[in-house]
Amino acid sequence: QVQLVESGGGLVQAGGSLRLSCAASGRIFGDFTFGWFRQAPGKERDFVARIPWNGGSTLYANFVKGRFTISRDNAKNTVYLQMNNLKPEDTAVYYCAAGRGRIYSTRVADFPSWGQGTQVTVSS
Secondary structure: OEEEEEEOOEEEEOOOOEEEEEEEEEOOOOOEEEEEEEEOOOOOEEEEEEEEOOOOOOEEOHHHOOOEEEEEEHHHOEEEEEEOOOOHHHOEEEEEEEEEOOOOOOOHHHOOEEOOOEEEEEEO
């Protein structure tokens, strides 16, 4: 079981930046895949980005390409989401998720472990 704790959310003006962190603890050995998802009020939880823990290609949703960057620091057991040029439509609760092995999908159901979420609000 992997425990995930997100931080770094907040209120920012359009065009601004935030960096979200996801601290992982528990039985992290072997390979994992970490992902970021987001959920706006009244909407479904959407995939944002994913990264393999042991190296490999990242994947981004089309609506964040060129603006968001997912990265990891294995020594700190932390995954980051750097968000630049934020837009009001990026307002949502952002969740960190993880699953053992290489996860090649973007489905919520394929990530067994979840954090509690962190609120990101972008004002216009």
